[in-house]
Amino acid sequence: MLVEEIMKTDVVTLSPSASIREALSLLQKHRIRHIPIIDNDHQVIGIVSDRDVRDASPSILDKSSEQNVLEHNIESIMSTPVTTVHPLDFVEEIACIFYDEEFASLPVIRNNKLVGIVTEKDMLYTLIQLTGTNVQSSHIEVKVPHVPGILPEVTSVFGKRKTNITSLLIYPYKDDPNYKILVFRIQTMNPMPVIQDLRDAGYELMWPNNISEPKV
Template sequence: MLVEEIMKKDVITLSPSATIANALKLLRENHIRHIPIVNQDNQVVGIVSDRDVRDATASIFNTADNQQYLQQELQSIMSYPVVTAHPLDFVEEVARVFYNEGFGCLPVVSGNTLIGIITEKEMLYTMILLTGTNIQSSQIEVKVPHKPGILPEVAAVFGKRKTNITSVLMYPFNDDPNYKILVFRIQTMNPVPLIQDLRDAGYELMWPNNIAEPKL
């Protein structure tokens, strides 16, 4: 999935010479947390967050000082240079940037021009879509050898029962490079027959766990 598929294209911006009061008004009226700061060519030169505005605002108990702070230009408090995304970046790669840098948003730029923005909310919802948890389904986790061709091999078990797979993820098994965990989300509310098929095929299930039947 590409950034251009999830970004917001209607971006609220301000110029560097706009005031903190202008930013505060837009943040409150539009219920947003970040405002890209652009020049006359719509190029991103900075970014201002609701935290920047709060930090720059004087105590509410000192009205005179507060008004003075609110009239300062945004270029005095904006963060720069700004890390941006490209519309053809993969969402998974941008998610890593969000995590590593702790960003709340990323402006999207093409040809040095601002064309969109991605926030934490869009990123989180996209991860939900990619994992298939937005669709009613069952989850099965299978421990497999880390070798070429293992994914279609396991998927064939689902194919025999004509079960629709909504998503597949893979993650490491502890610190053992010889194994991986395949996570399948399947569109069935009764995965028991598939679970048995996987066990019969010799696969170890991490979820649902292999629990020995109690002895009578």
């Protein structure tokens, strides 16, 4: 999945000469947490967060504080340089930037101009879509050897039942490089026939557990 598929293109921005008061007003009005600061060529030269504005705002309890601080230029508190991403970057790759750098948003740049923004909320929703938890489905986890050809081998079990797989994830099995976990979400109200097929084929199920259903 590409960044351009999840980014917001209607981005609230400010010029560096705008006041901190203007930034505060926009943050509250649009219920956003970050505002990119752009120059006349629509290039990103900084970014301001709600925390930056909050830290710069005078306390209503401190009568001696400088009450005109909200009229200062936003340029005085913006963060720079700004880490940006491209619309054709992969979402999975920029997720590492969010995690490693602890960013809450990333401006999206094409030809040095701002074209969108991606937030951690956008990333979380995308994760929900990628895992298939946004649609009604059944969850199955299968422990398999980490060998070539294992994926089509396992999915053939689903194919025999003509079961629709809505999502598939693969992750390591603890610290053992010899195994991996296949996480399937399948579109069926009764997953038990497929689950039993997997058990009969000798696969170890992590979820549901690998204890066979009692026969009656």
